Amino acid sequence: MIDLSGFEVWLIPGSQLLYGESALHHVAEHAREVAGSLSTSPAMPVKVVCQPVATTPESIRQLCFQANQSEKCVGVIAWMHTFSPAQMWISGLRALRKPLAHLHTQFNRELPWSTIDMDFMNLNQSAHGDREFGYLTNRLRLHPKIITGFWQDPDVQNDLATWARAACAWHDAQMLRVARFGDNMRQVAVTEGDKVEAKIKLGYSVEGYGVGDLAACTEKASGREVDGLIADYEAAYTLAEPLRPGGPRRDALREAARIEIGLRRFLEEGGFAAFTDTFEDLHGLSQLPGVGVQRLMADGYGFGAEGDWKTAALVRAMKVMSAGLEGGTSFMEDYTYHFQNGGQVLGAHMLEVCPSIAAARPSLEIHPLSIGGKGDPVRLVFNSRTGPAVAASLVDRGDRFCLIANKVNVIPSEEPLPKLPVARAIWLPEPDLKTAATSWILAGGSHHTSFSLALTAQHLEDFCEIAGIEFLLIDKSTTLRSFKNELRWNDASYRLMGRI
Numbered sequence: 001m002i003d004l005s006g007f008e009v010w011l012i013p014g015s016q017l018l019y020g021e022s023a024l025h026h027v028a029e030h031a032r033e034v035a036g037s038l039s040t041s042p043a044m045p046v047k048v049v050c051q052p053v054a055t056t057p058e059s060i061r062q063l064c065f066q067a068n069q070s071e072k073c074v075g076v077i078a079w080m081h082t083f084s085p086a087q088m089w090i091s092g093l094r095a096l097r098k099p100l101a102h103l104h105t106q107f108n109r110e111l112p113w114s115t116i117d118m119d120f121m122n123l124n125q126s127a128h129g130d131r132e133f134g135y136l137t138n139r140l141r142l143h144p145k146i147i148t149g150f151w152q153d154p155d156v157q158n159d160l161a162t163w164a165r166a167a168c169a170w171h172d173a174q175m176l177r178v179a180r181f182g183d184n185m186r187q188v189a190v191t192e193g194d195k196v197e198a199k200i201k202l203g204y205s206v207e208g209y210g211v212g213d214l215a216a217c218t219e220k221a222s223g224r225e226v227d228g229l230i231a232d233y234e235a236a237y238t239l240a241e242p243l244r245p246g247g248p249r250r251d252a253l254r255e256a257a258r259i260e261i262g263l264r265r266f267l268e269e270g271g272f273a274a275f276t277d278t279f280e281d282l283h284g285l286s287q288l289p290g291v292g293v294q295r296l297m298a299d300g301y302g303f304g305a306e307g308d309w310k311t312a313a314l315v316r317a318m319k320v321m322s323a324g325l326e327g328g329t330s331f332m333e334d335y336t337y338h339f340q341n342g343g344q345v346l347g348a349h350m351l352e353v354c355p356s357i358a359a360a361r362p363s364l365e366i367h368p369l370s371i372g373g374k375g376d377p378v379r380l381v382f383n384s385r386t387g388p389a390v391a392a393s394l395v396d397r398g399d400r401f402c403l404i405a406n407k408v409n410v411i412p413s414e415e416p417l418p419k420l421p422v423a424r425a426i427w428l429p430e431p432d433l434k435t436a437a438t439s440w441i442l443a444g445g446s447h448h449t450s451f452s453l454a455l456t457a458q459h460l461e462d463f464c465e466i467a468g469i470e471f472l473l474i475d476k477s478t479t480l481r482s483f484k485n486e487l488r489w490n491d492a493s494y495r496l497m498g499r500i
Contacts, residue, residue: 002300002323004045004168009075009101010067011035012051012060014084014133023123027053027081030107034079034151043154043161045324046074046168054084060092068097075099075167077160078144080129081107082122086136093140099167099466100144101160102137104130105151143465159458166462169317172273173467176204176316178302178309179272181211182281185306190446193310193396201401202467204274206309211277215284218262229257233291237364237380249366249376252287256378259285260292267301274302274316276309279350279372288372290351290379291364294423297354303331304448305352314394314403314450317463327453328356332391332425334437334447343433344411346426347391347451351379353423357453358382367421383417384425386410390457391427391449393440400494402470404445405460406436410453425451430476439474439483470494 013031015024028050035050054060067073075098078089093100106126137144145163149156184192195206230253233239242249267275275296279288297303300323302316311331318329330353338344350369355362362382369377392405408427417424429436457473464471470490474483 002320004165004320004323005047006072007046007074007168007171008049008070008072009046009077009164009167010049010051010063010073011038011077011079011103012054012063014054014078014080014089014129015082016084016088017055019082019122023082024053024055026123030081031079034105034107037152038157038160041157041161043158044164045161046164048077053081054088057088057091060089061095064092064096068095073098074171075101075164077101077103078133079103079105080126080133082125083129083132086132089133089136090140093137093142099163099170100137100142101163102130102133102144102146103151103160104146104148105156109150109152143468145462145465162456162458163462165321166459166466168323169320169463170203170466172320173313173317174203176274176313177270177272178204178206178312179267179270179275180206180208180307180309181214181275181277183208183278183307185278185280188306190395190444191304191306191308191310191448195309197396198310198313198401201469202313204313211281211283211285214262214266217266218258218285220265221258221261225261226254226257229261230254233257233364237362240363240365242366243364243378252366252376253364253378255286255375256289256291259287259289260295263289263292264296267296273300274304274309274312276304276307276312278306279369279374280306282372282374285374287375287377288351288369290377293352294355294380297330297352298356303352305331305349308446308448310394310396311446311448311450314392318392318450318452318455318460321459321463322452322454325454327385327387327389328354328358329450329452329454330354330357332449332451334391334449337433338426339433341414342428344426344428345408345433346424348420348422348424350422351377353425355380355382355423357384357425357451358423359385362423365421379421380423381421382423383413384410384423385453386412387453389425389427389451389453390455390460391451392460393445393449395444395446397444397470400470402443402472403460403464404440404443404472404474405457406430406440406474407457407476430474431478435478435480436474438480439478442484442487443472
């Protein structure tokens with residue numbers, strides 16, 4: 001499972017030597033209190049560590065170098081408690097390689113109307129100190145996350161926590177290895193992309209392996225390991241009759257367990273945190289991995305079907321961002337529509353939907369796949385939880401990467417689905433199916449998505465801002481006219497600004 005508690009974001013308070021030792025002492029005290037409060041906020045997934053007050057170009061540059069070198073530091077929060085001349089920050093910020101947030105706050109919530117004097121004014125200058133800092137980040141085209149408000153307010157702490165989660169996902173992406181078993185599903189376009197550019201722009205690497213390499217790992221699974229994993233299945237899920245002891249498909253269950261053991265071993269030994277497979281390349285495997293993929297996703301691995309490495313990496317990033325949150329995150333696909341009652345989407349996949357989104361205890365079942373020419377795969381079947389969610393797609397637009405997100409609302413099925421042998425979610429896309437689907441297609445979004453009931457669109461937008469990639473949101477305010485214009489403007493902007 002993913003644990004973010006060992007990571008840090010560094011709070012760097014800005015000031016200058018002009019104000020004297022007494023003022024700087026107060027700045028340091030205030031910054032430590034702010035950092036301590038943010039660290040103990042229920043929303044904050046990481047520790048907020050207060051750094052020494054930044055007062056000179058040399059100290060700022062050293063702090064930024066130290067942040068770059070720290071394996072624990074996933075981002076830096078800058079706060080100008082007083083007026084900190086921005087030219088002092090140029091060298092450090094140009095060297096900084098960690099995500100940057102700009103906290104525009106002040107230590108006191110209210111003005112002390114009856115006692116306010118120039119000492120107070122000189123000490124509490126965030127109102128214009130942060131504007132000086134903002135000018136410089138704008139001039140350097142750094143695009144930090146700007147969060148404005150009183151530091152004890154829940155909305156400010158939630159905004160910082162959202163950014164911190166995105167920063168953790170970015171940190172993870174810089175070391176992410178994606179294992180690709182087999183190749184892309186033949187002739188499919190959107191699941192392909194430039195893996196070299198992905199390494200340059202997003203940090204992660206995609207490494208191909210023959211399915212025979214995976215099959216060799218599955219063959220090493222011992223009978224004792226298989227028995228132990230099946231015991232886990234029986235404790236966690238309701239087994240369909242054919243898979244129970246003495247059932248006619250018990251051997252298929254043992255093979256599914258053997259595949260999970262081999263797959264997990266391959267990923268752990270290789271240091272992979274995401275992977276893909278495809279039903280068109282199963283050499284050495286008797287069935288397409290189903291329950292094993294689902295359980296690995298539940299443990300935090302990213303996954304993409306049919307060789308879709310971009311979605312596998314996105315699922316992993318969203319798993320990192322959502323660590324510890326309720327709701328779940330999964331690989332998903334817009335599978336089919338219900339055009340009645342305003343339009344609904346039935347989301348599913350052949351097998352691989354993560355049980356972290358399950359509304360109740362999943363059922364472990366076996367059914368024919370109908371395609372692929374292999375044995376019937378074992379999979380978990382369940383209905384999704386309901387509530388607000390987001391579906392997202394990372395696509396290669398040829399000259400740049402783009403993340404497209406649609407806010408959706410997951411609802412119960414209007415009727416039972418007794419013959420549908422896969423896990424599923426039914427949702428109402430915002431603003432409506434017609435506008436959402438048309439906008440998605442206009443933007444070139446994939447049929448594969450990463451789907452989360454734990455995250456908001458803001459998590460994804462913050463991640464895109466850190467990565468410097470295009471973000472498109474389809475929500476209640478979307479109209480086709482405005483969305484078409486946004487696509488045109490974005491295309492011109494990215495080309496003119498060189499952010500490709």
